[in-house]
Amino acid sequence: xxxxLFGLVFLIYPIRAVLxxxxxxxxVSLALGGAALFAGVFLWLLWMQIPLWSTCVEPxxxxxxxxxxxxxxxxxxxxxxxxxSEWRVLFFHLNVAAGIMLLTRDAYVAIAGLAIITFGLGIVxxxxxxxxxxxxxxxxxxxxxxxxxxxxxxxxAREELARLAVSEERLRFARDLHDLLGHSLSxxxxxxxxxxxxxxxxxxxxxxxxxxxxxxxRQALSEVREAVAGYRRPTLEEExxxxxxxxxxxxxxxxxxxxxxxxxxxxxxxxxxxxxEGTTNVIKHSRAKHCWIVLASDNEEIFAEITDDGPGSQKDxxxxxxxxxxxxxxxxxxxxxxxxxxxxxxxxxxxxxxxxATSDAVASGGPEPGPGTGFTGEGRSR
Numbered sequence: 001x002x003x004x005l006f007g008l009v010f011l012i013y014p015i016r017a018v019l020x021x022x023x024x025x026x027x028v029s030l031a032l033g034g035a036a037l038f039a040g041v042f043l044w045l046l047w048m049q050i051p052l053w054s055t056c057v058e059p060x061x062x063x064x065x066x067x068x069x070x071x072x073x074x075x076x077x078x079x080x081x082x083x084x085s086e087w088r089v090l091f092f093h094l095n096v097a098a099g100i101m102l103l104t105r106d107a108y109v110a111i112a113g114l115a116i117i118t119f120g121l122g123i124v125x126x127x128x129x130x131x132x133x134x135x136x137x138x139x140x141x142x143x144x145x146x147x148x149x150x151x152x153x154x155x156x157a158r159e160e161l162a163r164l165a166v167s168e169e170r171l172r173f174a175r176d177l178h179d180l181l182g183h184s185l186s187x188x189x190x191x192x193x194x195x196x197x198x199x200x201x202x203x204x205x206x207x208x209x210x211x212x213x214x215x216x217x218r219q220a221l222s223e224v225r226e227a228v229a230g231y232r233r234p235t236l237e238e239e240x241x242x243x244x245x246x247x248x249x250x251x252x253x254x255x256x257x258x259x260x261x262x263x264x265x266x267x268x269x270x271x272x273x274x275x276x277e278g279t280t281n282v283i284k285h286s287r288a289k290h291c292w293i294v295l296a297s298d299n300e301e302i303f304a305e306i307t308d309d310g311p312g313s314q315k316d317x318x319x320x321x322x323x324x325x326x327x328x329x330x331x332x333x334x335x336x337x338x339x340x341x342x343x344x345x346x347x348x349x350x351x352x353x354x355x356x357a358t359s360d361a362v363a364s365g366g367p368e369p370g371p372g373t374g375f376t377g378e379g380r381s382r
Contacts, residue, residue, distance in 0.1 A: 007093060008042065011035045014079075014086040027083060034079045038090060041072055045097055051145050052103045062103060069098050069110055077117065085125040091118050095138030100145045111138040158251040162283070165249060173228075184220035188213055236263070236295070239272040243279040243293060250283045252308075253290045260295040260302060267355060270331050271295060271304045274339075274353035277328050278306025286310030286349055303354040310348060328353065 018031040045068050052065060076090035091114060098110035115135040122128030195209035240256055247254040260271065275293060282291050288310030295304045329339045337355035344350055 007096070008039050010089050010092075011039060014083065014089060017086040018083055021084075030079070031083055034075060034083075034087075038072060038075050038079075038093075041068060041075075042093055042097060044068075045072075045101055049101060051100050051149070057103075062106070065101050065103075066106060069094070069102065072097060073114065073117070077121075080121055085121070085127055088118070088121065088125075088127060088130055091130070091134045092137055095134050096141045099138045099141030104142065104146065107138070107142045111135055111142070114138065155251065158249060161249045165246065181220060181224065184216055184223070187216050188220075191216070236260070236268045236272045236275065239275040239279075240293065243275055246279060246283060247291050252282065252286075252288055254293065255291070256293045258295045260297045260304075263297075263302065267302065267335065270335060270337075270355065271302070271353065273328055273331060274304045274351070275306065277325065278304075278351040281349070281351060282306065282308045282310070288348070297357060300357055301354050302357050303352060305350065305352045307344070307350045308348050325351075 015031050015035055018027050045065075049065070052062065072090075072094050076087065076094055079087040079090065095111055095114055098114065099107050102110055112135075115131050118134050119128050119131040122130055191209050191213045195206045195213070198206040198209065236258075240258060244254050244256060263271070275295075278293070279291075282288055286308040288308035290309045292307045293305070294307075297303070325339060325341055332339050332353055332355065335355040337353065340350070340352040340354075342350060
């Protein structure tokens, strides 16, 4: 909005023309008063009001904008007719105001009407050609403000998608915990009460009930871990696809290069956890615009690297020792690997997980990473 406001400096040109040609008191008063009134209304409209980007606005606001543009048009025409063609410069400001502040349909109608008026006034003074630049700047203002509105709506939609994704996951987790733990804890309570009653008279039966309680508790723990892990062990291909979708939904450009080839299932799962952990870190902490996910292997190492260009750092986000990274490090340790999480010298953050290709664990496919060491990334920090 500052450009059109700075454009008011060009009002000096018609005022100077009046002062140097026929500076009668009446003409000077009209020039100064008209310029002041036009500038005041123009400033109020562009500085104090907001553009009508959506048709879902109060009719009173639409009428107010129309009336203001009409007032400026009448004032511009009057100054042109009474003080000379130098005041044609007002039609540049008028077209810009109409393009920015009116609804799209109203803006086009106003610009077309102003073009006809500019052409009519120009025929008399020989400046009909001004209809082209004045109309062009009005159409440019219309397109510009609509583009700004589209970008704002797109950003809002991306934020809403990210919120919906988090909300959906929270609902799923809450529902699963209720269904899983509600039954198991009720069963544990009943069997505990039964064991307490049986203990004095029938200790053998009480011991059986205690054993059943242990089995139920272990089963509940396993079910909760499966729920936290999403009911299944992740695969690298699925996590890469999910990472791309989540990053794009969060407004972060994503580049993925998978050169690791076919991997044993257990190794594939560990790298999949690394991709999930790194992606979640980027979305939650980085405030990044771009993210790079690279997987590669050679004779010595198989690694996954997730890098972003965000302004965050380990120090700002509580270090790199969060529970998510700690859980990932425990998984990687079974493959004689290592986890590196650090800020980059030129900005950004990198998570690198490397597994030794020569270790016995990798060569044999590694241990099956069951749910006992699962994590979701919810508790980790950078």
